[in-house]
Amino acid sequence: MKASLDWLDQRTGYRKLVHETLFENVPGGARWRYVWGSTLVFCFAVQVITGLFLWLAYSPSSQTAWESVYFIQYQMWGGWFLRGLHHFTAQAMTVLLVLHLMQVVIDGAYKAPREINFWSGVILLLLTLALSLTGYLLPWDQKGYWATAVATNIAAITPVIGPALQTIVVGSADYGHHTITRFFALHAGIIPGGIIAFIVAHIYLFRRHGITPKEPRRRPDAAFWPDQVLRDAVACLAVLVVVLFFVIRHHGAPLDAPADPSEPYDARPEWYFLFLFQLLKYFPGRTEIIGAIIVPTLLLGVLFAMPYVGRWKLGHRFNLGFLWAMMGGVALLTYLAMAEDAKNADYQAGVQTAQRDAARVVELARGGIPITGAVTLLRNDPLTQGPKIFSQSCSSCHRYDGHDGLGRQPKDKIAASDLKGFGSREWLTGFFDPALIDTPKYWGGTHFVPDSDMVKFVKDLAEYTPEQKEELRRGLIALSAEARLPAQAEADRRDATLIAEGKAAMNGTLLACTDCHTLHDQGAAEGPDLTGYGSREWLVAFISDPSHERFYGENNDRMPSFGPEKSLTEHQIGLVADWLRGAWPQPATPAAAGSN
Numbered sequence: 001m002k003a004s005l006d007w008l009d010q011r012t013g014y015r016k017l018v019h020e021t022l023f024e025n026v027p028g029g030a031r032w033r034y035v036w037g038s039t040l041v042f043c044f045a046v047q048v049i050t051g052l053f054l055w056l057a058y059s060p061s062s063q064t065a066w067e068s069v070y071f072i073q074y075q076m077w078g079g080w081f082l083r084g085l086h087h088f089t090a091q092a093m094t095v096l097l098v099l100h101l102m103q104v105v106i107d108g109a110y111k112a113p114r115e116i117n118f119w120s121g122v123i124l125l126l127l128t129l130a131l132s133l134t135g136y137l138l139p140w141d142q143k144g145y146w147a148t149a150v151a152t153n154i155a156a157i158t159p160v161i162g163p164a165l166q167t168i169v170v171g172s173a174d175y176g177h178h179t180i181t182r183f184f185a186l187h188a189g190i191i192p193g194g195i196i197a198f199i200v201a202h203i204y205l206f207r208r209h210g211i212t213p214k215e216p217r218r219r220p221d222a223a224f225w226p227d228q229v230l231r232d233a234v235a236c237l238a239v240l241v242v243v244l245f246f247v248i249r250h251h252g253a254p255l256d257a258p259a260d261p262s263e264p265y266d267a268r269p270e271w272y273f274l275f276l277f278q279l280l281k282y283f284p285g286r287t288e289i290i291g292a293i294i295v296p297t298l299l300l301g302v303l304f305a306m307p308y309v310g311r312w313k314l315g316h317r318f319n320l321g322f323l324w325a326m327m328g329g330v331a332l333l334t335y336l337a338m339a340e341d342a343k344n345a346d347y348q349a350g351v352q353t354a355q356r357d358a359a360r361v362v363e364l365a366r367g368g369i370p371i372t373g374a375v376t377l378l379r380n381d382p383l384t385q386g387p388k389i390f391s392q393s394c395s396s397c398h399r400y401d402g403h404d405g406l407g408r409q410p411k412d413k414i415a416a417s418d419l420k421g422f423g424s425r426e427w428l429t430g431f432f433d434p435a436l437i438d439t440p441k442y443w444g445g446t447h448f449v450p451d452s453d454m455v456k457f458v459k460d461l462a463e464y465t466p467e468q469k470e471e472l473r474r475g476l477i478a479l480s481a482e483a484r485l486p487a488q489a490e491a492d493r494r495d496a497t498l499i500a501e502g503k504a505a506m507n508g509t510l511l512a513c514t515d516c517h518t519l520h521d522q523g524a525a526e527g528p529d530l531t532g533y534g535s536r537e538w539l540v541a542f543i544s545d546p547s548h549e550r551f552y553g554e555n556n557d558r559m560p561s562f563g564p565e566k567s568l569t570e571h572q573i574g575l576v577a578d579w580l581r582g583a584w585p586q587p588a589t590p591a592a593a594g595s596n
Contacts, residue, residue: 033107034228035235036100037206042236043093044195047131050086051188058138060184062177063373065140066258070365070374073252080252087253088246090132092239094272097125098327105306105323108316115307117205120198122303127195129272134187136270140180142354145259146267148183149175154280154292175261257357258375263388266350268341275333278340299326349407357384363587386579389572393562394419397445415445415558422580423483423534425491428476434462447557453516454527471505475513478502483534487582506530528552539577544570 009015057076059068072079101121104110110118137148156166171178269277276296283291302309302322309315341347357378364377378384387405395404396412401420404410418441421427430436437458438449449455464472481492481499492499506513507522514523517530528551532538541548544563547556562568568576578584 031228032231032235033103035232036096036103038232039235039239040093040096040100041199043089043096043239044199046089046240047086047093048192050082050089051192053082054086055188060138060181062140062180062259065138065180066255067365067369067374069139069141069255070362070369073255074362074365081247084247084250084252085243088243090135091270091272092243093128094132096239097128101125102323102327105319108310110307110319111310111316112307114205114209117202117209118307119304120202120205122300124195124198124202126300127191127198131187131191131195132270132272134183134191137180137183138187139255140259141256142259142263142265142357143254143256143267145175145261146265147269148179150267150277151269154288157289158293159289255358255362256354257361257378258373260375260378265354266347271334271338274337275330278333278337346408353388353406360384364585366587367585380575381584382575382578383584385572385575386584389568389576390419390579393560393568394576397558413445414440417442417446419580423480423539424485424488425477425480428480429473432458432461432472432476434459468510471508471510474498474502475505475511476502478506479513479530479533482530482532482538483581485534485581485583525549534581536574536577536581536583539580540570540573543568543573543577 054072057068057072057079059065069083072083074080076082104118104121133148133151137144152166152169155169156162158165167173169179169182171182268274276292279295280288280291283289306319310319360381360383361374361378364381365374370376387400390398390400390405391408395410397415399410399414399418399420402418417431431442436442437455438444443449443452443455461469461472477495478499479502480488481495481502484492503519505511506519513519513530516527517523518525519530521531528542529538542551545561546552546559547554547561552559560567562573563570
């Protein structure tokens with residue numbers, strides 16, 4: 001063994017390198033304050049290793065990026081762990097870089113002759129932030145897509161070179177395939193290459209000038225090995241434990257729904273960019289350039305000037321004060337951004353919608369992803385698209401369980417029925433309740449109250465005997481069965497006899513529904529046709545044109561004819577109808593291997 005090591009040493013000189021590395025002089029002996037640089041190198045090594053393994057399964061295109069990340073997260077063995085380790089280690093690097101910067105300034109390790117080393121460290125901080133920014137887009141999900149759009153729009157306001165810079169980064173006029181391939185090249189090649197080069201230069205300069213001791217020295221100098229190495233190893237292990245905690249807690253890294261430019265999204269950057277997002281709120285309109293370009297440039301300028309300012313004792317104190325003030329400002333702006341979002345009901349509703357979409361697309365993807373991409377799974381899904389269309393086109397008059405379908409409270413006063421459970425036995429029971437018919441839940445906001453024949457009929461039900469109310473109940477069950485609601489399928493099969501009796505009651509002298517309505521080619525056409533009431537065909541036709549003679553005709557109360565007006569497509573109307581009926585694809589059962 002010794003002969004082999006001697007042979008290797010003669011040809012490489014590794015023993016001298018190892019000796020210089022391990023037995024470097026540490027002024028004042030080993031200290032915990034010196035561990036930050038080692039933890040950063042450790043984190044970057046984890047990033048490189050996990051990034052290479054992720055690269056093996058990642059496909060950088062606008063039609064395959066999300067799909068490949070879904071495969072990594074939900075189907076590849078250990079993929080969720082690998083992705084989470086990469087994600088949270090990147091966030092740890094940002095924290096460690098700030099701590100390292102503060103330690104360097106506090107110790108005065110930026111002063112001559114260490115100016116260039118300090119500048120290289122600041123550049124490494126910027127490159128790390130750029131690495132995080134470019135990696136944000138790669139999953140090609142809603143959060144990354146819209147946050148990147150905001151970031152590149154900010155870059156576009158840079159004087160003179162802004163528009164050209166945005167075009168170079170985006171790759172074209174729109175965000176798409178070229179955008180993601182360029183960001184991938186930056187994230188996986190160009191920026192890591194720059195970081196490696198600056199790390200090598202940083203370490204070389206650090207070894208050249210040595211550790212800057214914090215005076216006075218209370219202990220004698222010591223070698224890097226073994227005490228400082230042990231501290232560095234313990235610090236790296238502590239960082240790893242914290243990262244693993246978040247990885248396991250979140251079961252990997254978050255993945256939003258696939259990027260869809262046609263879907264609105266309340267974009268927010270990652271937490272370490274929230275301060276800039278908040279700062280821009282104070283510079284609206286044309287003044288945005290002040291918060292986006294001028295203020296950050298001035299702050300960076302002061303950072304780069306620190307080695308010159310710190311030549312004097314007062315200058316060093318200024319640097320310390322500036323650094324603490326800047327960190328305090330960043331922390332304050334971050335807190336304000338989070339606090340405002342927490343109080344913003346619309347934003348919180350949007351977050352919940354995004355979370356529902358993200359969970360739903362994963363459920364749908366288990367059944368297979370079409371060649372058109374995962375985004376079409378959501379575009380054709382009534383459970384996610386129905387409430388969005390309802391919120392945009394229906395919630396100015398209607399409500400769904402008291403809200404706009406997405407959990408928000410519309411500003412418009414309710415002017416028509418709350419449609420949650422429309423056509424169900426429960427909904428119809430409430431509609432035919434004399435105490436509820438003229439409330440906002442049903443017709444309280446319409447023009448049908450108080451003079452319409454239907455309202456008068458329902459009000460008279462208060463005088464019914466128990467036997468008559470039982471006949472009414474059977475009639476309502478029969479009417480609800482016309483809808484063929486998926487949630488009531490079993491109950492409708494079980495109550496077939498009751499439904500038959502109810503149909504007879506609807507044509508009888510007590511309820512006399514066919515005196516005003518048509519029901520299976522019987523009765524008058526004065527009111528809406530009850531044949532197939534609440535079924536998909538009936539609901540699609542009604543939403544498309546409630547003014548049609550089959551429904552309200554001239555008595556229609558302000559409801560738009562979405563079909564003839566072409567304000568909604570047939571596909572959109574179908575999605576709303578299916579959502580209201582509770583008819584949407586059920587998630588596939590995940591494969592056993594996919595649980596990893």
